[in-house]
Amino acid sequence: MTRPDPDTLSLLASRPSLRMDVQDGLLFEDVPLHLIAERLGTPCWITGAGTLRRRTRNLHHAFVQAGLDVALHYAMKANDHLATLTVLREEGCGADVVSGGEFLRAVHAGIDPAHIVFSGVGKTNAELTLALRHGIGQINIESVEELRRLSSVAQHLDLTARVVLRVNPDIDAGTHDKISTGRAGDKFGIDWERVPAIYAEAAALPGIEPIGLATHIGSQILSPAPFKAAYARVAEMVRTLRAQGLSVETVDCGGGLGIRYRDELAPPPSALAGAIRETLGDLDVRLAIEPGRWLAAPAGVLLTSVIDTKHQPEGVPNFLILDAAMNDLARPSLYGSWHGIVPLSPERAHADLVPQTVVGPVCESSDVFATARPLPALQPGDVVAILDSGAYGAVMSSTYNSRPFAAQAMVENGQWQQIRARQPVDALWTGEMLPDWLETQ
Numbered sequence: 546m547t548r549p550d551p552d553t554l555s556l557l558a559s560r561p562s563l564r565m566d567v568q569d570g571l572l573f574e575d576v577p578l579h580l581i582a583e584r585l586g587t588p589c590w591i592t593g594a595g596t597l598r599r600r601t602r603n604l605h606h607a608f609v610q611a612g613l614d615v616a617l618h619y620a621m622k623a624n625d626h627l628a629t630l631t632v633l634r635e636e637g638c639g640a641d642v643v644s645g646g647e648f649l650r651a652v653h654a655g656i657d658p659a660h661i662v663f664s665g666v667g668k669t670n671a672e673l674t675l676a677l678r679h680g681i682g683q684i685n686i687e688s689v690e691e692l693r694r695l696s697s698v699a700q701h702l703d704l705t706a707r708v709v710l711r712v713n714p715d716i717d718a719g720t721h722d723k724i725s726t727g728r729a730g731d732k733f734g735i736d737w738e739r740v741p742a743i744y745a746e747a748a749a750l751p752g753i754e755p756i757g758l759a760t761h762i763g764s765q766i767l768s769p770a771p772f773k774a775a776y777a778r779v780a781e782m783v784r785t786l787r788a789q790g791l792s793v794e795t796v797d798c799g800g801g802l803g804i805r806y807r808d809e810l811a812p813p814p815s816a817l818a819g820a821i822r823e824t825l826g827d828l829d830v831r832l833a834i835e836p837g838r839w840l841a842a843p844a845g846v847l848l849t850s851v852i853d854t855k856h857q858p859e860g861v862p863n864f865l866i867l868d869a870a871m872n873d874l875a876r877p878s879l880y881g882s883w884h885g886i887v888p889l890s891p892e893r894a895h896a897d898l899v900p901q902t903v904v905g906p907v908c909e910s911s912d913v914f915a916t917a918r919p920l921p922a923l924q925p926g927d928v929v930a931i932l933d934s935g936a937y938g939a940v941m942s943s944t945y946n947s948r949p950f951a952a953q954a955m956v957e958n959g960q961w962q963q964i965r966a967r968q969p970v971d972a973l974w975t976g977e978m979l980p981d982w983l984e985t986q
């Protein structure tokens with residue numbers, strides 16, 4: 546069965562931060578996007594601060610409504626720009642980090658290390674040392690090997706690490722294979738059967754204070770059922786550990802809440818809150834979540850201009866060649882992800898639709914943003930916005946094909962400002978050196 550693509554009007558109808566104005570074209574948080582494209586050029590990422598704030602408040606509200614006090618630790622891998630982190634800090638978020646670099650970025654953005662959780666399947670001694678020295682609030686441990694290593698790092702520093710064991714509940718999140726993390730055999734989390742013994746070992750190890758459990762089963766999850774199943778298992782483990790006389794104070798429920806990119810029926814935050822309340826609500830534990838995509842994805846668009854329209858034989862969709870590519874937004878080429886594409890110009894947005902295959906200039910056949918997508922006929926120089934690219938967008942960019950990192954701007958309440966310079970071309974080879982036996986020209 547073919548799945549129809551939503552048209553511009555229906556895409557915009559479900560995105561309150563975006564609006565098509567008859568004169569100014571596509572507005573994001575009341576800023577005409579063509580102004581930014583004209584000033585900064587394309588490709589250019591735009592982050593909506595107001596959208597970040599609104600979504601954080603909505604998420605928080607859903608938990609308050611469910612009678613739960615849940616800390617929000619923003620998974621900054623989704624979008625780690627300092628301006629994004631600053632907005633989310635202002636909204637009361639801590640951070641979930643997965644590297645020493647992310648940790649220092651979060652601290653640089655003013656996030657209190659006590660409100661930072663260090664996740665990730667491989668943390669080096671240097672990263673653990675850095676985090677402990679700064680007084681990190683929680684380290685999520687992924688294996689007994691890492692636990693023992695952390696114990697010696699902490700002892701060496703004469704510090705105590707507050708540790709949460711990330712458990713692998715063996716639940717299929719029903720999402721894309723490449724972003725599933727909670728099945729037995731995935732590299733993440735501690736095998737279910739080994740958790741009680743490892744928790745007991747943690748309680749006995751010097752420099753370690755085990756304070757709870759964490760789980761994160763994947764990303765872009767579109768049903769409350771896998772969340773509920775995973776949290777029910779975690780609740781069962783909390784009871785098992787307590788029955789052994791071990792103290793469990795906190796449960797970190799991870800991230801993963803999905804959003805509507807195309808026509809998905811994404812569960813509202815109240816469904817996540819309900820799943821947590823039902824399974825963990827009466828355990829007397831401190832609760833936290835680690836949302837990334839849900840907060841950041843709809844708060845970002847990528848502006849890109851048409852370079853050419855490449856005509857194809859009758860019956861074959863023409864190619865629309867953009868100046869953004871898979872090195873900028875990797876998701877479509879990596880996961881076959883669908884992103885809405887909306888022209889900035891009001892006339893174009895309302896024109897007849899013809900199927901077009903939207904590609905970037907990178908020399909890879911997978912550099913495709915959309916296949917046979919119904920879009921209005923566009924001309925070279927026309928600018929389009931690729932929607933919902935605020936999470937796992939700019940952060941996953943590379944300079945493949947010697948394409949510089951794109952510029953970035955932030956909008957809020959009708960105002961806008963540049964937040965990242967376009968990378969100068971000669972910065973692409975900064976840091977490269979020639980060995981002595983080669984001659985410079």
Ligand SMILES: Cc1ncc(COP(=O)(O)O)c(C=O)c1O
Pocket residue numbers: 620623641664665761763764765799800801802835836837838839
């Ligand atoms: C440990 C952990 N927490 C939180 C997240 C954020 O996930 P999402 O962006 O789907 O909310 C991730 C990424 O999947 C993760 O690995």
Ligand SMILES: N[C@@H](CCCC[NH3+])C(=O)O
Pocket residue numbers: 622724764765876880936937
């Ligand atoms: N990069 C993925 C999400 C990965 C989540 C990280 N654990 C995406 O763009 O959908």
